[in-house]
Amino acid sequence: MSSSIRTAWVAFATFLLLLAGWWGVAAIAPSSYLPTPLAIFERLVYFVVEGGLLDDLVSTMINIAAGFFIAAALGIASGLIMGVSRLGRDTIGFFVDVFQSAPSAALVPIIVVILGFGREAMITIVVIFCYFIIAVSTAAGARSIESGLHDMSATFGASRWLFFRKVLVPGSMPMIIVGLRLAMARAFNGGILAELLISIRGFGGKMMYFGGAFDFASLYALIAVALVLTFASMAVISLVGRQLIRWT
Amino acid sequence: MALNQTLSVQRLDDPAPDSPIIEISHLQKVFAQRKKAPLEAVTDFSLDVRRGEVLGLIGPSGCGKTTILRMVAGLDSPSSGSIVVDGKEVTGPGPERAMVFQDFALLPWQSALENVVFGMAATKLSREERVARARAELARVGLSGFEDHLPKALSGGMKQRVGLARALAVNPTVLLLDEPFGALDAQTKTLLQDDMSATLQEEGCTTLLVTHDMSEAVYLCDRIVVLTNRPARISQAFSIDIPRPRGERFRSTPEFTELVDQVWQELKAHVTLSNSQAVVEG
Numbered sequence: 001m002s003s004s005i006r007t008a009w010v011a012f013a014t015f016l017l018l019l020a021g022w023w024g025v026a027a028i029a030p031s032s033y034l035p036t037p038l039a040i041f042e043r044l045v046y047f048v049v050e051g052g053l054l055d056d057l058v059s060t061m062i063n064i065a066a067g068f069f070i071a072a073a074l075g076i077a078s079g080l081i082m083g084v085s086r087l088g089r090d091t092i093g094f095f096v097d098v099f100q101s102a103p104s105a106a107l108v109p110i111i112v113v114i115l116g117f118g119r120e121a122m123i124t125i126v127v128i129f130c131y132f133i134i135a136v137s138t139a140a141g142a143r144s145i146e147s148g149l150h151d152m153s154a155t156f157g158a159s160r161w162l163f164f165r166k167v168l169v170p171g172s173m174p175m176i177i178v179g180l181r182l183a184m185a186r187a188f189n190g191g192i193l194a195e196l197l198i199s200i201r202g203f204g205g206k207m208m209y210f211g212g213a214f215d216f217a218s219l220y221a222l223i224a225v226a227l228v229l230t231f232a233s234m235a236v237i238s239l240v241g242r243q244l245i246r247w248t
Numbered sequence: 249m250a251l252n253q254t255l256s257v258q259r260l261d262d263p264a265p266d267s268p269i270i271e272i273s274h275l276q277k278v279f280a281q282r283k284k285a286p287l288e289a290v291t292d293f294s295l296d297v298r299r300g301e302v303l304g305l306i307g308p309s310g311c312g313k314t315t316i317l318r319m320v321a322g323l324d325s326p327s328s329g330s331i332v333v334d335g336k337e338v339t340g341p342g343p344e345r346a347m348v349f350q351d352f353a354l355l356p357w358q359s360a361l362e363n364v365v366f367g368m369a370a371t372k373l374s375r376e377e378r379v380a381r382a383r384a385e386l387a388r389v390g391l392s393g394f395e396d397h398l399p400k401a402l403s404g405g406m407k408q409r410v411g412l413a414r415a416l417a418v419n420p421t422v423l424l425l426d427e428p429f430g431a432l433d434a435q436t437k438t439l440l441q442d443d444m445s446a447t448l449q450e451e452g453c454t455t456l457l458v459t460h461d462m463s464e465a466v467y468l469c470d471r472i473v474v475l476t477n478r479p480a481r482i483s484q485a486f487s488i489d490i491p492r493p494r495g496e497r498f499r500s501t502p503e504f505t506e507l508v509d510q511v512w513q514e515l516k517a518h519v520t521l522s523n524s525q526a527v528v529e530g
Contacts, residue, residue, distance in 0.1 A: 151323050152353035155341045156418070157370025166366060170357040247357040247398050 035217040043221040053206065057225070060203035063119060064191035067126020071183060074127070075134025076176055080168060082135065083142020093139065100132035104190070108197050122194035122202075129190030130183035137182070141175025142168060174248060177241035181234050188230040268296035269454045270320065270422060275329035276479075277315050289315045291479035293329070302448055302455040302492070304465035306511065307475030307483075308519040313458045314426055316480060320456060321347050321424050334421050343370045346420035350427040352407040354399040360386060360410045361395040367414035385413035389443070405436035412444070416451060423448075425457045429464065438496075441467055445493040462515065466507045467494060474511060477518045484514045 019037055026036040047053040081088035082096070107128065115121040145167065153163050195204025203222065210218040275293040278286045289312035297303045305313045318324040320331055322341040331338040333345060346367070354363050364382035373381065386395055389409040399407055408428060415423060428444070429437040445468055448455055459465050465472045472486045488507060490498070498504055 146351075146353075148349055148351050148353040149355065151318075151321075152347075152349060153369075154323060155321050155345070155347045156367045156414070157341060157343055158366065159369065162366075162369050166355065166358065170355070173357075245357075247400065 032214060033216050035220065039217040040220045040224065043218045044224065047218075047221060047225075053203075053222075053225075056201070056203045056206050059201070060191055060195060061229075063122045063194065063202070064126055064187045067123045067190065068130055068184065068187040070123070071127045071130035071134055071187070072180060075131050075179065075183070076138050079135040079138025079176075079179070080142050080164075080172060082139035083172065084168060089139070092135075096132055096135050096139075100136065104128050105193060105197065108194075112198060117199045121198055122191065125194040125198075126187050126190040129186040129193075133182045133186065134176070134179040137175045137179030138172055141172035141179075144175065145171035170247075173241075174245050177237065177245065181237045181241070184233045184237055185230055188226060188233070192226060267299065269299045269301075269334055270295070270297035270456070271330075271332040272296070272316075272320070273330055273332075275316065275319065275331065276327045277312070277319065277324065278327045288479040290319075290326075291481055293480060293482065295473065295482065297454055297456065299454055300452050301471060302457060302469045304457045304459060304469035304472040305475060306459055306462065306465050306472055306515060307480060308477050308515070309460055311475050311478050311518070312480030313475055317347075317424055317426050317456060317458045320422070321345055343418055344421040345424055346415035346418050346422075347424040347426060348408070348411045348415050348428045350430045352399070352404075352411045352431070354407055354410055356399050359396045359398060360391060360402065360406075360413075363399070363410055364414045364417050367417055371418060381417050382413070385417045386410070388416070389413045389447070403436070404432045405440055408432065408440060409443075412447070416447070420453055423451070423453045423455045425455060425459075427459055428457075429461070430459075437464075442496050444468060449493045462508045462511045463499070463504070466504060466511060467499060468492075472511055474514045475518070483518060486511060486514075 022034075023037050026034050030036075078088075078092050078096070082093045083089075104125070108125065111121050111124050115124060149167055149171065153167055158166070192204040192207065195202040196208050199205070200208050203226070207219060207222050210216075210222065272293060272295045275290055276288070277290040278288050280286050293316060295303075305316060307313045315324060319326050320333070320338065322338050322345070325339075333342070336342075338345075355366060358366065361379065361382050364385055365378045368378045368381070371378070383395060386392065386409075389412055391406060391409055391413065394402065394406065399410070402410065408431075411428070429440055432440065441464055448468070457465065457468060466488060470488060470492065472488065474483045474485070475481065476483045486507075490503075
């Protein structure tokens with residue numbers, strides 16, 4: 001049995017155990033904030049059959065995807081610059097270090113003033129949530145390229161463009177993928193949080209609605225959907241990433 | 249005694265008989281160090297290398313021999329003094345000099361073939377010509393059939409053969425070998441030295457070999473320059489007037505053993521000094 005399959009089984013068994021524990025507690029001491037897994041599952045089935053969730057989900061996913069790709073482009077580009085250029089590190093790197101710890105949610109009012117309550121604002125929030133981790137890991141990846149490969153490229157007269165394509169980008173790729181994977185989780189966080197904070201709509205809006213109505217079974221069902229989608233998106237990045245770095 | 253004819257100690261100011269292809273004069277390299285006194289790695293180092301000559305630089309580890317090679321390659325610039333290769337002063341890397349690295353320096357994400365093709369970046373060849381030449385060079389170092397293998401699928405010896413093919417593919421005037429067999433096991437090393445000996449003979453390119461292996465130097469080189477402990481200066485130069493390639497049997501001759509011993513006797517004092525220094529510094 002390969003180790004990744006073993007990991008999957010152990011994780012699944014742990015999940016079942018937690019689920020059983022939850023179910024036991026919910027059955028012994030029923031309360032509104034701890035519905036049984038069955039109740040949550042029934043809500044989930046209802047949402048799927050009814051289809052009322054789909055529009056909101058698609059709308060939110062568009063924000064998440066758009067924000068993620070913009071952040072990926074910006075993060076990889078600036079990360080590579082920080083990785084190879086002293087000037088890049090001293091200029092961009094400094095601000096990335098400072099702002100990555102800034103409370104992103106606190107920026108929401110400013111973004112709303114500038115961009116309004118529409119999609120642009122929500123996408124911007126997703127970008128802010130994702131950008132830093134991508135930039136920082138890309139820079140770390142670029143810096144991890146052995147000095148021997150720099151020397152080799154120099155002695156054989158590789159142009160800057162060739163170095164970029166054949167050395168810098170592939171050499172940074174393992175860390176770029178790590179960054180994108182972590183950023184994907186943050187993109188879902190940012191996308192849903194944006195809807196909670198800016199305007200009650202989309203998937204986050206639905207969460208806000210059920211939470212306000214104390215319909216916790218529905219809320220948990222939505223959270224479960226978000227978790228599954230996040231996990232699936234991260235898995236896609238891992239799978240695609242593994243194809244890109246088969247040389248490791 | 250025959251030995252005195254084969255091993256002659258040169259006077260250091262002896263001008264090289266043929267026109268030198270590498271002229272190093274009064275080379276000095278000082279590295280600035282943060283919060284420490286500057287480190288002088290090489291001092292007043294002058295050396296001429298003849299066309300077609302295989303010259304070994306041997307010295308205690310950390311003595312600055314790799315620094316000299318890096319300056320000839322154009323990867324480091326001298327603090328003072330000059331290096332002239334084929335009539336041109338070295339100011340940076342150039343296509344007439346190709347280097348083989350101790351740690352192979354292969355791109356792990358590229359096949360053996362593509363690694364050799366990458367080495368031809370500065371040439372004017374078309375893509376097809378590069379690929380054809382890379383195939384030919386890989387075949388010559390015995391790697392036919394391994395063109396599409398990634399470095400991780402190759403043994404250490406095979407990786408260094410790719411490194412050698414990459415260097416030879418650019419038809420360099422000067423081949424710079426930086427401890428090319430340093431990362432290999434003894435058996436692989438012996439095999440590769442035999443192949444290298446034959447290849448150097450075929451190519452006839454001027455070669456600068458940095459090594460700390462005395463028998464390797466005696467086996468491959470026309471001339472061996474023993475360096476002092478840091479900062480590197482020339483301690484002694486030995487000419488080995490035995491025609492190359494010397495053949496693997498050469499290693500088991502008394503002559504060989506005697507030559508290695510001669511080099512070791514010269515080197516020993518510096519190595520001992522370097523070790524005691526390391527203890528004091530460490």
